[in-house]
Amino acid sequence: MIGDNYKAHRDNVIDLFNSYKEKRGHLNDGIDIKFLESRIESMKKGKYTLAVAGEVKAGKSTFINALLGTELLPADVLQATSAIIEIFKSEKSFLRVKYADGKKEEIYDDLFTPYIDEAKEKLHEICRILDEYREIPTTLLDEYIIKSSTSLEVTESLIQEWQNELNNSSESRIDLSEKKELLKQYIGKRTKDKIPVEIDFGYPLKWDFDELRIVDSPGVNALGGVQDVSFQFFEDANAILFVHPIKPVESKSLRKFVNSVISNRSKETLFLVLTHAGLYPDSDIEKLHSEAVRLYKDDIPEDRILVVDSLLKLIHNDLEGGKTLEQIEESSEQKSDILPKFEKKSTRKNKELKDVLLEYSRFEKMFETIDKFSMQAPNLQLQEILESIKKGYEDQNSQYKGKLERIDKKKKNPQEFEAEINRINNALSRYKKLMRKTNKDLGQSYRGIHSERIKIIEKLKLKYPELITKSDDLEIVRKYFIDAMNEIDSIRAGFSSSLTTELSKRLEEIGKTFQEEHKITVPRVDLKSIEDKAEKEAYKMEDVYGNRKWDRWDYGGLGIPRIFRPDQVKTGEKQVYDKEQHLSSLKIGYNKVFYKVVKALPAKSEEVLDLYLKSFNNEMNNAIAERQEVLENEKDKKQSNYEIIAEIDNLKEKKKRFNRNSYGYKKFWRI
Structure with missing residues (x-):
C-alpha cells in the first residue's frame, strides 16, 4: 500500500535521531539540535494526501472505495453534494460535517447498534439526492444559495442565468423554464444550514x-466549477489522481482541469487513472493507453498515465474479506455481470480467482507507481535529516579523537600538551578571521548578482497582471494568480537555498585546506537552521495572521480566502450575487496583492541575506569561542596521572559507543 515503505524508513530515522540526541549530550557538533528536532516533529505530524478528481459519473466513487479497501462512499455521491470529503484512518467510525452557515456537526458510531454504522449512514444521507431533484442542477443552485446573503427569489431572469450556466458548463440540455416550480420548491427547502x-x-x-488521507473532490465538470476549498486541496496534495473511463479516452474536462483550473505546480503531481479496463481485451487496452499517452504527452508523463479496473479490485476485496x-x-449487478469473464480466466490460467482479479485490476502496479513518485519529497527530507545526524557523528568522532591525542600528550609530556593547546587556539583565531572574510565575500558576491534576479522579477511583473486582466473566467484568473505566487515563492526559496549551497561549498573547500595545514578539526555550524531562521525573521507574518498557519496563500497581508468572498451588489433592499462584479473585483484584488509582493521581493531578499550573514557570523564566532574555552579548561585542569589514564579510558569508551551508534545511520543512509 502507498506509504508503507516511507513509514518504515521514517520510523528508523526517528529511532536514529533519538539515539543520536541521547548520546550527544551537550557536545557542540555543529548541528542545531532544536531545529533538527522541529523537523522530526513536523515529519511526525505531517499528512500525506491523495486528492481524487474526475468527471461526474466517471466511476470516481467506485475507484475510491477500491483504493480504501472497503465500500464507504455511496453511489451517485457527487450528484448530491459539492462538498469535499476527506477520508482517513481512525479507531472507530465518525463523521464531522461543516455546513455553509458555519455550523459543525459530529456523528460517532456507537456500541448500542452493532449492525448500524451511524457515521456511514449519515454520510449516505448527506450525499443522497432525492429522485425528484435529479433533473435540476442542484450543485449550481447550492452555489447561489451559499453566495447570497438573503433567501433567493426564483425569477425568470435568475432561471435564465442558471440556464446560461448550464448551457456553458454541461452537455446536458435541460430546459429549466419547464422546471420553475421544482426550482422554487428546492430553493424554498434548501438553506445554508443544510448544505x-x-x-x-x-x-x-x-x-x-496512518497519515494517509484520501480526498474526494466534487466532479470537475459539475456546475459551479472547482470550488476554492477543492483548489486548495489540489495545491497541497502529494498526488492528484484524475479518474476517467478508458473509453472514450479523450476528455475535455481533463484538458480544462490541466490548462485552466489547477496551478502549474499541481500539474507536476497529476496522474491520469483510466478505469473500466476489465471491460476490454488486453490488446484494446494497450491501444487505448498508447492513445492516451499520445493525447496528453505535453501535460502528463507516460509513467503517470495508469490503467485500472476498480470493480475487479472491489471483488478481490470481497473475497479477501471472506465473502462467497x-x-x-x-x-x-455490475459485479455479477463481470465475474464470469474472470472465472474463465482463472480456470484457463489455473490460478485462484482472487489472484486473477488482483492482477487484472492493475491496482498493485498503480500503488507502486504512485508510491515511488509521491514519496520522493518526504524521502528527501529523511535523507537530509540522516545527513545532519551523519555530520554530527563525524564531528563528535573528530573531537573525541583530538581530545584523546591531547590527553595522551598530557600524560607523557605536560609541557608539550600545553604548547599543543596554545597552537590549536591560535589556529582557531586565524580561522575566525578567515570566516569573517568568507562572510564578507559571500555578501559581496550575492549583492553583485542581484541585478540578474531583478530581471527575472521584472519579467513576472509584465507577465501575470496581463494574463489576469485579460481572463474572463473565475477559475482561470485564480490559476494565474496562484501560478504567479508560486513563481515568487520559488524565487524566494531558491535565493535562500542558494546561500546555503554556496556557503557550504566554500566552507568545505576552506575547511579542508585549513585542517590539512593546521592539523585541527574546525568548528561547524548548521547552515539549514540559519537559512530557516533568516527566512522566518525576514518574512514576519505574526502581526497580520495571529496564530493562523502561514503558507503561500497568505502573501502580502491579503489572504486568498478574503479575496474569494463573493462581491455583493446592492439593488434596492436586497443583496444578490453578481458574477461579473465578482470577477472584476478578483482581478483588481489579485493584481494588487501581486504587485505588493513582487515589489517587496528585492528588499526582502536583501533582508534575508543580511540576517543570514549576521546569524552565520554570530554562530561561527560562538562555536569557535566555545571550542577555545573548552581547550583552555583542558589546559587549566589539574589531574594526577591516574586521573588522566581514567579520562583516556572514558574517552575511548565514548568514542567506541559513538562508532557503534553511527552504524545505524550508515545502514539506512540510502533511502
Whole structure:
C-alpha cells in the first residue's frame, strides 16, 4: 500500500535521531539540535494526501472505495453534494460535517447498534439526492444559495442565468423554464444550514500508514466549477489522481482541469487513472493507453498515465474479506455481470480467482507507481535529516579523537600538551578571521548578482497582471494568480537555498585546506537552521495572521480566502450575487496583492541575506569561542596521572559507543 515503505524508513530515522540526541549530550557538533528536532516533529505530524478528481459519473466513487479497501462512499455521491470529503484512518467510525452557515456537526458510531454504522449512514444521507431533484442542477443552485446573503427569489431572469450556466458548463440540455416550480420548491427547502461544504470521515481502515488521507473532490465538470476549498486541496496534495473511463479516452474536462483550473505546480503531481479496463481485451487496452499517452504527452508523463479496473479490485476485496461468490453476485449487478469473464480466466490460467482479479485490476502496479513518485519529497527530507545526524557523528568522532591525542600528550609530556593547546587556539583565531572574510565575500558576491534576479522579477511583473486582466473566467484568473505566487515563492526559496549551497561549498573547500595545514578539526555550524531562521525573521507574518498557519496563500497581508468572498451588489433592499462584479473585483484584488509582493521581493531578499550573514557570523564566532574555552579548561585542569589514564579510558569508551551508534545511520543512509 502507498506509504508503507516511507513509514518504515521514517520510523528508523526517528529511532536514529533519538539515539543520536541521547548520546550527544551537550557536545557542540555543529548541528542545531532544536531545529533538527522541529523537523522530526513536523515529519511526525505531517499528512500525506491523495486528492481524487474526475468527471461526474466517471466511476470516481467506485475507484475510491477500491483504493480504501472497503465500500464507504455511496453511489451517485457527487450528484448530491459539492462538498469535499476527506477520508482517513481512525479507531472507530465518525463523521464531522461543516455546513455553509458555519455550523459543525459530529456523528460517532456507537456500541448500542452493532449492525448500524451511524457515521456511514449519515454520510449516505448527506450525499443522497432525492429522485425528484435529479433533473435540476442542484450543485449550481447550492452555489447561489451559499453566495447570497438573503433567501433567493426564483425569477425568470435568475432561471435564465442558471440556464446560461448550464448551457456553458454541461452537455446536458435541460430546459429549466419547464422546471420553475421544482426550482422554487428546492430553493424554498434548501438553506445554508443544510448544505455541507467540508466532510471529514474517519474509519477503521486496514492500512498501516496512518497519515494517509484520501480526498474526494466534487466532479470537475459539475456546475459551479472547482470550488476554492477543492483548489486548495489540489495545491497541497502529494498526488492528484484524475479518474476517467478508458473509453472514450479523450476528455475535455481533463484538458480544462490541466490548462485552466489547477496551478502549474499541481500539474507536476497529476496522474491520469483510466478505469473500466476489465471491460476490454488486453490488446484494446494497450491501444487505448498508447492513445492516451499520445493525447496528453505535453501535460502528463507516460509513467503517470495508469490503467485500472476498480470493480475487479472491489471483488478481490470481497473475497479477501471472506465473502462467497454467491454473496458478491447478489450484492451488485455490475459485479455479477463481470465475474464470469474472470472465472474463465482463472480456470484457463489455473490460478485462484482472487489472484486473477488482483492482477487484472492493475491496482498493485498503480500503488507502486504512485508510491515511488509521491514519496520522493518526504524521502528527501529523511535523507537530509540522516545527513545532519551523519555530520554530527563525524564531528563528535573528530573531537573525541583530538581530545584523546591531547590527553595522551598530557600524560607523557605536560609541557608539550600545553604548547599543543596554545597552537590549536591560535589556529582557531586565524580561522575566525578567515570566516569573517568568507562572510564578507559571500555578501559581496550575492549583492553583485542581484541585478540578474531583478530581471527575472521584472519579467513576472509584465507577465501575470496581463494574463489576469485579460481572463474572463473565475477559475482561470485564480490559476494565474496562484501560478504567479508560486513563481515568487520559488524565487524566494531558491535565493535562500542558494546561500546555503554556496556557503557550504566554500566552507568545505576552506575547511579542508585549513585542517590539512593546521592539523585541527574546525568548528561547524548548521547552515539549514540559519537559512530557516533568516527566512522566518525576514518574512514576519505574526502581526497580520495571529496564530493562523502561514503558507503561500497568505502573501502580502491579503489572504486568498478574503479575496474569494463573493462581491455583493446592492439593488434596492436586497443583496444578490453578481458574477461579473465578482470577477472584476478578483482581478483588481489579485493584481494588487501581486504587485505588493513582487515589489517587496528585492528588499526582502536583501533582508534575508543580511540576517543570514549576521546569524552565520554570530554562530561561527560562538562555536569557535566555545571550542577555545573548552581547550583552555583542558589546559587549566589539574589531574594526577591516574586521573588522566581514567579520562583516556572514558574517552575511548565514548568514542567506541559513538562508532557503534553511527552504524545505524550508515545502514539506512540510502533511502
